Amino acid sequence: MPDPAPFDPSLPWRRARSVALRPEPFGALVYHFGNRKLSFLKSPTLVSVVETLADHPSAEATLVACGVPEAQHPAYVKALADLARSQMIELRESPA
Amino acid sequence: MTAVLPARPLRPAVPAARPTSPTGRLIDQFEYGLDAPICLTWELTYACNLACVHCLSSSGRRDPRELSTAEAERVLDELQRMQVFYVNVGGGEPTVRPDFWHLLDYAIGHDVGVKFSTNGVKLDRARAEQLAATDYVDVQISLDGATAEVNDRVRGAGSFATAVRALENLAEAGMRDFKVSVVVTRENAGQLDEFRALTDRYGAQLRITRLRPSGRGADVWDSLHPTQDQQRELYSWLLAHGDRVLTGDSFFHLSAYGQALPGLNLCGAGRVVCLIDPVGDVYACPFAIHEQFLAGNVRSPGGFQRVWRSSELFAELRSPQTGGACTRCAHFDACRGGCMAAKFFTGLPLDGPDPECVQGYGEAALAARAASTVPPRSSLDHSHTGPVRGQPTLLGMPSIPKAPAKTCDESPLAGLDLR
Numbered sequence: 001m002p003d004p005a006p007f008d009p010s011l012p013w014r015r016a017r018s019v020a021l022r023p024e025p026f027g028a029l030v031y032h033f034g035n036r037k038l039s040f041l042k043s044p045t046l047v048s049v050v051e052t053l054a055d056h057p058s059a060e061a062t063l064v065a066c067g068v069p070e071a072q073h074p075a076y077v078k079a080l081a082d083l084a085r086s087q088m089i090e091l092r093e094s095p096a
Numbered sequence: 097m098t099a100v101l102p103a104r105p106l107r108p109a110v111p112a113a114r115p116t117s118p119t120g121r122l123i124d125q126f127e128y129g130l131d132a133p134i135c136l137t138w139e140l141t142y143a144c145n146l147a148c149v150h151c152l153s154s155s156g157r158r159d160p161r162e163l164s165t166a167e168a169e170r171v172l173d174e175l176q177r178m179q180v181f182y183v184n185v186g187g188g189e190p191t192v193r194p195d196f197w198h199l200l201d202y203a204i205g206h207d208v209g210v211k212f213s214t215n216g217v218k219l220d221r222a223r224a225e226q227l228a229a230t231d232y233v234d235v236q237i238s239l240d241g242a243t244a245e246v247n248d249r250v251r252g253a254g255s256f257a258t259a260v261r262a263l264e265n266l267a268e269a270g271m272r273d274f275k276v277s278v279v280v281t282r283e284n285a286g287q288l289d290e291f292r293a294l295t296d297r298y299g300a301q302l303r304i305t306r307l308r309p310s311g312r313g314a315d316v317w318d319s320l321h322p323t324q325d326q327q328r329e330l331y332s333w334l335l336a337h338g339d340r341v342l343t344g345d346s347f348f349h350l351s352a353y354g355q356a357l358p359g360l361n362l363c364g365a366g367r368v369v370c371l372i373d374p375v376g377d378v379y380a381c382p383f384a385i386h387e388q389f390l391a392g393n394v395r396s397p398g399g400f401q402r403v404w405r406s407s408e409l410f411a412e413l414r415s416p417q418t419g420g421a422c423t424r425c426a427h428f429d430a431c432r433g434g435c436m437a438a439k440f441f442t443g444l445p446l447d448g449p450d451p452e453c454v455q456g457y458g459e460a461a462l463a464a465r466a467a468s469t470v471p472p473r474s475s476l477d478h479s480h481t482g483p484v485r486g487q488p489t490l491l492g493m494p495s496i497p498k499a500p501a502k503t504c505d506e507s508p509l510a511g512l513d514l515r
Contacts, residue, residue, distance in 0.1 A: 020207075022132065022179040026125040029134065031181040033232070036209065038134065038181070040122055 007081035009063075014054035016090045021047065030088050037086050046079055053089060123362050129414035132178040132404065134368045137382040140168070140196065141188040141374050142478035145217050148240070148251045149488045150279065150320060152383055153373070154311040155188040156480035162374040165195045167395065171372065172199070174400050175208050182209030182232075186382075188374065188478075191218035197226075204232050213238055213277060215255060216262025224265035228272075236275040236303065237262050242290035246283050250320075253486035267298040275342065277303045282319070285326040288333050292341075303342035306349075309441040309451075310383040312479065314471065316490065317442070327454055328353070349434035349450045352427035363436050366391065366413035370404065378403045380413055383437035386474045420447025427455060434458075443471035 015021070022029040027041040030050075041047045049066050056062040059080055060073075068076050083089045143158035144151075163171070175183065183203070190196055191214050203210050211234035219227075219235075227235060237259050241247025244256035266274050276295045278284065284291075288304070295302040309317035322330065331350040334343065338358050345359035360368070365381035372378055376394040379385055391410050392403035404410065417423060422433040434450025442451040443465055449457035 020179060020181070022181075024125075024130050025128070026122075029130070029179075031179075033181075033207070033209075036182070036232075042122065042125075 007059075007077070007084045009059040009077050009080065011059070012053075012057055012092050013059050013062075013080070013084070013089050014092045015050050016088055019088050021051065023047070030083070032086070032088060035087060037088070039083065039086055039088055042079075046076065049076065049080070050083070050089060054092065123360065126360065126362060126364070126368050127414065127416045129367045129410065132180050132401075133370050135184065135364070136175070136180055136370060136372065137184045137186060138171075138372045139187050139374050139382070140185055140190040140199070141193045143192050144187060144189040144215075145192060145485075146189065146215055146252050146255055147480050147484040147487060148255075148312070149316045149490045150240075150250060150281070150307060150311075150313040151479075152308060152310040152313055153188065153385055154474065154477045154479050156484075157478045158188075159375055159478060163376050163394075165198065167376065168195070168199055169202055171376075171394050171400060172203050172206050172208055174394075175203075176206040178401055178404075180208060182211060182234075185210055185212040187213075189215055189217060197223075200230075200233060204230065209233065211236060211275075214262070215251070216259045219262035219265055221265050221269065224262070224269035224271060227266065228269040234274065235266065235271065236277040237266075237300075238277050238279075239291075239294075240279050240281065241284050242287040242294055246287065248486070248488070249283065249490045250281065250488055252484065252488045255486060263298045263300060267300070272299070273301060274298075275301050275303045277305065279307050280304050280322060280330060281307055282322050282326065285322045285330060288330070288337075292337070301342060302340075303344065305344050306346040306435070306438075308383040308435065308437050309471075310437050311385065311474065314441050314473065320490075321452060324454070324456070324459075327452065331357075331454075346435075349431045349438075349452060350454055352431040352454050354430075356430060361430065362432050363434075365389070365436050366407075366410040370410075372400065378407075380409065381437060383435070384440065385476060386440070386472060388440070388472070389437075417447060420445070421457070422447065422449055425449075425455070425457070441471055441473075443469045 016032065018034040019030060019032050022031065027043050028047045030039040030041060041050060045066060045068060049062055049068065052066065053059060053062050056065055063073055063076055080089065139153060141158055141162055142153065142155045144155040147156055190212055200210055209232045213236040216237050227233060239247055239259045240250045241256065247256040248254070276291065278291055291302055307313060307317065307321050327350060331353045334341070334347060334357055335355060343359065347357060348361040351357050351361050365384060369381055370378055371382040372394060373385060378391045378394060378400065380389040380391060389409065391407035394400045394403065417433060422428050433447070434453060436446055438451050439446055439448065442462060444451055444461050449461050451458040451462055
C-alpha cells in the first residue's frame, strides 16, 4: 500500500467513521473496526482534539479551540500525524 | 493435598495513585489497570475432543454449570456496553459447543469481534467458507509441532492431520490472516523456521506463545519448558523476525536479555487482561485458573463489569510492585519480574524471579525451594477420565490403571512382592 500524503494540519479532519473511542483514566483507547488496529490517546486533551476535529475548519484550529498551548502544538501535530497514518482520523471533504 | 501457597506480595489496601503526566509511558498507565480489559479471554466450554498433555485449563469434560446460550448473550451485551472490542474465545474446544456458531454471529452483531482458538476439528469446507465470508472474525489453529511426529506426541495422534486439513480448508475458502498458534516447547523450539514455512504455505500468520505450568501444563513443565539455550535462541529469533510473528506479548521475560521485545512488557493480569471461564468465573488471567486469582463470577449482581471494576483482587494486582527480590535487580525494568502464573504454579513467591528468568535467578529459586514445597494446583480438573482417541504419547503409552491391591482381592498373592 502506498504511503498516504504527509499529515497536513491546515486541512479539515475528523475521527474516522469506523473508529470508536473508549474513555480511560489516562485518555482513551482507540479502535478501528475495519483494520482492527488499537491505539491510545495519552491525554484527555488529545481526546477532545480528536473528538472535535470535525467541528473546526482545520486541525490547527482544533488545537487552538481545545486550548492546547502554542509550545505543545508540534507534539500534538505529531500525535495526529500518527493517528492519520494508522487511519484513526481521516480527511473530510468540506470544512465545518 | 495441602498446598503451600506462596504469599502474595504485600500491597497497599487503597489503590495507588495513578500518574497523570500526558507524556508518560503507556506501560505506567497500564499498571494501574483500565476501565475495561483490552484483551479478554473467554473459554466457552471445558469440553474437548483432545487431551493435550499441557492443557492450561485441564480441559476434557464439559462442566454441567457452564453458561447457557442466554447467559452467554448477556455477557456479550455487557462487553458491547463496556466497549471491549474483541474477545479471544477458547476452551476446551469452543466449536464443540452446539451454540458456538450462533454466539459467534451474536458477538459480531454486537460490535464484539471474535478471535477463536480451535484444534480444527469442526472446520470443514462449509464452515471455512462461512468464516471467510464473515468480517470481524479471526481464527487461530493450534499446532505444537511443525511435523506430525512432534505435534502428536503432545496433542495426540491424528491432531496434526486435523489441524492441517482445517488450514487447507481455510486457505481454499479464501480466508485471510488466520493464525497458526504454537506453544513453544523444548521439542519444537528448533522448528520455528519450519513453522514459518508452514504458515506461509497457507497464507496464514504465525503466533507463538509461552508454555506455562498451568493446568496439566504443570505435569509436563519440567520436561517441556525450553532450556536456557533455547530461550536465548528464541530471543534472537524474535528480534530478527518479531515484526512478522505474533506473540501475545507472552515472552516479555526474555526482554531481560537486553533489548525489549515488541509489545507490552508487563504482566497484564487483572490490569489489561482477564479470563472468563466456562462457568462464568472471572480469573486474573487465562493461565491463573486457581482460587487465589478468582475475582468473581459474571452471574453475580453487577455482572462482569462489577467484577472488573470493583474486585479486591484486581485492585491489588493494579498496584505497581515495589518490593521483593526482583525490584533490586538491574533488569527489573525490562522484565518486570516475569509471569505471575509461572511463578505461582511452580511454588515460587510472586515478588521473586520467574522460574525461567533469563538471568538464572529462577533456576536458583527453584533449587532453593524447601523440600516440603508442594506447588499449588487448581482444584478444577475437567480432564478426560477414560481413554481418549489419539492419546498423546509424551507420557508413554496409556495403560489400564491397576486397582490398588486389597486383602479381599481374588488372588491370595495380591500385593505380595515376589522378587
